[in-house]
Amino acid sequence: MKARQLAVLVLASVALAAPLAAQNLQYDLAIGYQWVDLDGNPDVYRTQTGEKDGFRLDSLNLLLTDTKGTPGYDRLRLSAAGLGSGPDQRLRLDVGRSKLYSLRLNYARHEVFSSLPGYANPLLGSGIWAGQHTLDRRRQTIDLDVELFPNRMLTPVFGYSRHTYRGPARTTLHFGQDEFRLASDLDETVAEYRIGLGFAAGGFRGSVVQGWRSFDSVNSMTLAPGAGDGNNLRPVLGTPVVSDHMTLRTRSRVDTPFLNAYVTGRLLDRVRLVGSFVRSDAESKVDETGEMTGHFASFALQRFFGGATQVGTGKAENLNWRGEGRVEVEIVRGVDLVAGFRTSHRELDGHSLVTERYLDTVNFSGALPGDITQVLRATTAWERDEDLIEAKLVVSPVTWLRLWGSAGKIDQDITITPALAEIVVPGNQGGVFERDIDRVSGGAELNFGVIAFGGDWTKDDSDQTVVRTDFTERTRLRGRVTVKLSDQLRVRGVAEKIESSNPTQGIGYKGEVKHWGANLELKPIEAVTIRGGYDSYRSDSRINAFVPYPPAPIRSRYSEDGTNVEGSISAMLGRFTFGVGANRYTNDGDFEFDLDSRYLRFDVGITDQLGVYGQIERRTYDEKALPAADFEADRYGLFLRWNGK
């Protein structure tokens, strides 16, 4: 957020605060500086944490309340965190006056950074660690919602949202029998307006909101510096494939009107009804242009060529609607029945027209120089309907016991009509799928105060699959226990096991997840808290697959064996508070690494309202297969805090 925008916002809040001479005020503010001292790969560190040097508003909370009748508003809450150098920043303003209006403004900014040497980098084996798909973008969102006459019979609502996603990135383009790194610059804006009416009458409440959303995105890409030789350094049919110039530009516009409605209410004090409906109809228009020069080859054209121009247009329409209804009935005290249905429909129709003009073509035998124009027309469509019906019975015969069971059924109908153009290997690109999933689940909860147990079981069965990794049978079993011996000692544990399978001939999918964790919190004396935790996550998945070349069936297997161990101790000695902690995540599965984190935090109260706090955090990452990704980073932060009321 820019200083000017923020200043306007805060000064506006202050101006509004001026008439509130007879109010309550609570506030706290923490500002400071943090810096990172790093050995190893800075990009991997930043991809994982986003942290970097700089000033930061760690937190701001300002609450003004008035119960006496000053005009304007009777509550104002302003909160912010991470502003400045923080990778994730937010600011919220909540202001209103009872029964007159309510205004909520949310602002968020996220840095989207990713640069990993080991991710989709075909040159890694050649010792080139620069990732080919990187991001260094900013995502900003503003949401404003205004409600007039809240909790009255009729409540007009207005809303506005703006979302931007901007910045550079690196990507690749497959062209002319090679892949070239491109520098991308994206400028994307989404604006959304909403207007609606809430209502409350006769025990029923609800609202109807109509919205309009526009999406406008321009992605400009050029050949990255030094990328003209492409990823493939070997010649194609004896001729090197190179590029000296590439520009591509894509502009996308999407208009999406939508309607959102719901109603909820009570009948006869024992029956509650909930209904909702949402519909959106998105329509996109896309224009693409591209120019490439150099020396390229095309097996499809059976030619070399010296360049190309591309012009493409595309249109797509996506209609979605979903209706939902639910009824909750208290049959007798302690016995509740919840039943509901959901039906949804989603369809897409798209078509594109791409004209590609290949310049200065030469066939592989050295003849037929000239230009060739190729026109590609393609249409695609799919449609998906899903109906869900379910019922759940909850019985609580005594206060310490609760039992429940539920049954449901999901019917999926999916029709996929593939684009006929560009299909190289026919088959498995479309069709009509009717998948029914039956679900049964049950569970129990026992609470004896000091100790509480719970467990549940869910079983899903389906008659067919749509994609290969869909299950035909899945079982999920969970359990948990909480022991609270006193205010000084609490132990919690959870365990989960999920088994999925699809024994269909040729697929043979089998997956298993075993996950359990426990933590302990001990307060030997009021001023000291000790925490410890252990978490184990194991997954094993196997499925038959087929390698296209050299052609061979394989048994694809993936495993994770992750263990997280953590512990911390914090203590308060008068105006001095400190905490130390550490955790270590180790994965011994397919992708082996150790990730260690240790921290020391302290807080010194100078006065009742003023203090200083800081933290030192060391994060160490050790990737077994690729030491180039490793790092050891020390992050230091020192902050001044000020609070009062």
Added chain:
Amino acid sequence: MSTLAKTLATLGVSALLVSTAVLAVGEEAAADIVPCGDCHDTVAAAFAVNPHARALGREADPNAVCAFCHSGGAEHAEAAGDKALIDIPKGTAGATLCLSCHAGKSHNDIDVKGVHATHGVHCESCHSMHPGERVPESLLIKSGSSLCVACHLDVAGSFRKPYTHPMHESVDGAGKAGMQCASCHNPHGRGGEPGLVRSKAGEIACLGCHTDKRGPFVFSHMSLETAGCLGCHEPHGSVNPMMLTRSRVAQLCLECHSPTSSTTVGSRPPSLHDLRSPRYQNCTTCHTAVHGSNSSALLLR
């Protein structure tokens, strides 16, 4: 002066101005709460800034606010504070009382018989109606995500992995920015997919931020339409880059794109894909538009 310095200076000065203007009379409002406050003086003083203090409007007698949730106050007072005589709503009964005001706020409504309620988690499990002098946002007993993971230990472990949504600090309770569990999950709704936050246009939570993946694309990646984002990504955290479910890109793709039977969607890559070559082990080097394309059915651009 840098942008950051201006920002911080503006915030600091603003906070100072506001506090100076209103600090002097803050205690006046609290002093009017009687007679519950005669005994419960600390609670009453703190309650002046509680959002519930405005529940009946500024004109109402402050005692009416207490009585709105606690019946039996007169008997309780006459019996010299017998705790058995004052109603302290908890559990389902408490939730029903809370919902007499807080119901009907969204299509995925606060559900008194929802998944949390089924597991014995009710309003007072997460919210403190009398939080003391400081009034936290939404009256939560702990800051957002750290509150959730106190019970959801298995999910907390996911955020210790190297590739996560920006939540590792909010889960610890140390960081205040970044996402929260409630960014994607409606804690008041139902469990599983129906309990996810949806946009007003009905889209799933992921697309609320990842707007460039919304489309509609002329050529969708069909797995998005059938399996959704979770077909390829771990939503909480992953040991793999891009929060993928597999560490090797080719493995992730080939598990679907191996049509060894005719009953599923997922085309076969032609034999030019020599998996011995690093070029073909990294499918997204060519198929960059994995989420959808407007000009290439093969998702090449």
